[in-house]
Amino acid sequence: xxxxxxxxxxxxxxxxxxEFMQLDQPAEIWLSQWMELQKxxxxxxxxxxxxxxxxxxxxxxxxxxxxxxxxxxxxxIMGKRMFDGxxxxxxxxxxxxxxxxxxxxxxxxxxxxxxxxxFHFVNDGIESALRQARDAAGGRxxxxxxxxxxxxxxxxxxLVNEFSIALSPVLFGNGLRLFDGVDQSxxxxxxxxxxxxxxxxxxxxxxxxxCQWE
Amino acid sequence: xxxxxxxxxxxxxxxxxxEFMQLDQPAEIWLSQWMELQKxxxxxxxxxxxxxxxxxxxxxxxxxxxxxxxxxxxxxIMGKRMFDGxxxxxxxxxxxxxxxxxxxxxxxxxxxxxxxxxFHFVNDGIESALRQARDAAGGRxxxxxxxxxxxxxxxxxxLVNEFSIALSPVLFGNGLRLFDGVDQSxxxxxxxxxxxxxxxxxxxxxxxxxCQWE
Numbered sequence: 001x002x003x004x005x006x007x008x009x010x011x012x013x014x015x016x017x018x019e020f021m022q023l024d025q026p027a028e029i030w031l032s033q034w035m036e037l038q039k040x041x042x043x044x045x046x047x048x049x050x051x052x053x054x055x056x057x058x059x060x061x062x063x064x065x066x067x068x069x070x071x072x073x074x075x076x077i078m079g080k081r082m083f084d085g086x087x088x089x090x091x092x093x094x095x096x097x098x099x100x101x102x103x104x105x106x107x108x109x110x111x112x113x114x115x116x117x118x119f120h121f122v123n124d125g126i127e128s129a130l131r132q133a134r135d136a137a138g139g140r141x142x143x144x145x146x147x148x149x150x151x152x153x154x155x156x157x158x159l160v161n162e163f164s165i166a167l168s169p170v171l172f173g174n175g176l177r178l179f180d181g182v183d184q185s186x187x188x189x190x191x192x193x194x195x196x197x198x199x200x201x202x203x204x205x206x207x208x209x210x211c212q213w214e
Numbered sequence: 215x216x217x218x219x220x221x222x223x224x225x226x227x228x229x230x231x232x233e234f235m236q237l238d239q240p241a242e243i244w245l246s247q248w249m250e251l252q253k254x255x256x257x258x259x260x261x262x263x264x265x266x267x268x269x270x271x272x273x274x275x276x277x278x279x280x281x282x283x284x285x286x287x288x289x290x291i292m293g294k295r296m297f298d299g300x301x302x303x304x305x306x307x308x309x310x311x312x313x314x315x316x317x318x319x320x321x322x323x324x325x326x327x328x329x330x331x332x333f334h335f336v337n338d339g340i341e342s343a344l345r346q347a348r349d350a351a352g353g354r355x356x357x358x359x360x361x362x363x364x365x366x367x368x369x370x371x372x373l374v375n376e377f378s379i380a381l382s383p384v385l386f387g388n389g390l391r392l393f394d395g396v397d398q399s400x401x402x403x404x405x406x407x408x409x410x411x412x413x414x415x416x417x418x419x420x421x422x423x424x425c426q427w428e
Contacts, residue, residue, distance in 0.1 A: 012228075012379075012393065012403070012419075013228050013391065013392070013393035013394075013396065014226075014227050014228035014391075165226075167381075167417070169403045169404055169405045169419060170398075170403075171393050171396045171398045171401055171403065172398055173393065173394075173395065173396045173397070173398040177227065177228075178227070179226065179227035179385050179387065180227075180387075181387065182227065182385045182387045183387065184384075184385045184386055184387040187385055189226070189383045189384075189385065190383055191383045191410070191411075191412065191413075191414070191415060193410060194408050194409070194410035194415040195408070195410075196405070196407060196408035196409075197405075198405065199405075200405070201405060201408040201415075201417060203381070203415060205226075205383060
């Protein structure tokens, strides 16, 4: 049974990215905070290979979890801002290797990348994107890749079955909060697993009362 | 070596209590959200005995952790609001059984309760309260009991050595955030431990560069 899930790195105070950049703020500050949050990821071999960051990297538990998350994913969905951020930063061989559905107002034909990633631009809402992703996922799971707003829309609509959080030992004070605006009367979760690792804590949750796809 | 620590239950979105009650909001809503957050605590034998809530309760890992936290504590420090909330709700035999230092502007003599809890009211700031707590703790650790604001003051002042969080699978959307206002340029943490339990995840952190007491 195919699942809809999300998987993000979150700071201990609930942020998945630093505060959006002000025009007068040097990009380095934003980037260094983000790198601090994601530090463990950049040290994993699987991630380094995916993003063409060079040889080497850890091959332990953190790496295995990243690889499992990639392998279960048959299609991804992302918001426009996440796509815009990645469009010029991902390597030519974008790291998805599956169809990716971008929630956007922009009308644009599919954008095919070497290595199997095809970006499809969806203009008619989250449910349409999910239907298309399900058709394209070949029975594997569908990842709501981000950003926070896209994840929240799917979560509040009862369409996310489960999510995992890599809880990073970082405090932002301010930032883009994953659950800001969550409808707590509708979204109820249970813990499935917590795995300790020296750099990050891997937490898995299931969401109650969500749609199950045969 | 005596440590300064805090130990709280936090929602997955970083809150340790629901949003403060509005005047037109029934107390039941606040209370039911808070009970949802603290659900696992009310099922533990140690807590039930401490608060005189009646017989029975779990005696497993969650209970052991609560008991260890109590046993390591030689003195507690709390904010005025936490004291005000507890003053009329704790049983006569207040659940601390040690000296408790209350940060307040109120001038008031010590308030001794049956069972060894003595509340001392401190008017000259967090460092004075900590000195007094250390003198009273008999070599055991000092707990910054809460609320969020008291914990944050000690954290930002570099006076908290370590903290534990029982991460509850609950989303508040809005609420009193533990780390709201944290000075992220000063407070840097590492994970020590993550323990999975079906109702809550027990996370332990150490804070870098804090004061060590001989």
